[in-house]
Amino acid sequence: MEASDNPLKVGLFGIGLDTYWPQFPGLRDRLIGFTAQVAREL
Numbered sequence: 001m002e003a004s005d006n007p008l009k010v011g012l013f014g015i016g017l018d019t020y021w022p023q024f025p026g027l028r029d030r031l032i033g034f035t036a037q038v039a040r041e042l
Helices: 027-041
Strands: none
Touching: none
16 A cells, blocks of 8 residues: 555644533633644644
8 A cells, every 4th residue: 555545634722611611711812822833733
């Protein structure tokens, strides 16, 4: 099998419990930002 026969697929998702978002202002936005940063690096 050659490398072109099996292309690499990568998935990325960020997950957070929405119960905490109202308790910690900006938490959701930070999670989204961290996930975007990792996605850019990939």
